Amino acid sequence: MALQRTFSIIKPDATRRNLTGKINAMLEEAGLRIVAQKRIQMTRANAESFYAVHKERPFFGELVDFMISGPVVVQVLEGENAVLKNREVMGATNPKDADEGTIRKTFAESIEANSVHGSDSEENAAIEIAYFFSGSEIVG
Numbered sequence: 441m442a443l444q445r446t447f448s449i450i451k452p453d454a455t456r457r458n459l460t461g462k463i464n465a466m467l468e469e470a471g472l473r474i475v476a477q478k479r480i481q482m483t484r485a486n487a488e489s490f491y492a493v494h495k496e497r498p499f500f501g502e503l504v505d506f507m508i509s510g511p512v513v514v515q516v517l518e519g520e521n522a523v524l525k526n527r528e529v530m531g532a533t534n535p536k537d538a539d540e541g542t543i544r545k546t547f548a549e550s551i552e553a554n555s556v557h558g559s560d561s562e563e564n565a566a567i568e569i570a571y572f573f574s575g576s577e578i579v580g
């Protein structure tokens with residue numbers, strides 16, 4: 441498998457608790473390289489557009505409110521099989537279902553405040569990366 445890139449967000453519940461460094465250490469220990477990273481405040485328009493795929497879901501409004509409730513850290517992660525590797529280190533969406541040692545099992549507060557987002561496919565990773573980063577901001 442060639443080098444792959446995926447998109448990651450450290451969510452407001454984690455930035456509020458000053459967990460960026462601890463989460464980054466877990467990503468790096470899993471073999472992922474942070475090749476771009478910035479701390480931003482998402483606007484409502486950003487969050488609605490980023491999560492548009494979920495707009496018919498009952499939790500959409502709360503998800504958007506949560507994602508703009510504080511700063512997030514958006515990242516590009518690079519590594520062998522990076523999409524799957526990141527999903528493994530994140531753990532299941534609901535921290536109650538996440539394996540021991542994963543980011544969500546270790547840090548997440550709830551299914552909504554679940555500390556991190558990661559792309560679910562290489563195709564979506566490319567779309568999500570392009571939403572937040574220009575090519576010159578990604579240095580592998």
Ligand code: CMP
Binds near residue numbers: 499533553556
């Ligand atoms: P994320 O990977 O960022 O993608 C969509 C997010 O919706 C998901 O993580 C969860 O944090 C959030 N969410 C909130 N409620 C639910 C729910 N009931 N089912 C799935 N995702 C939920």
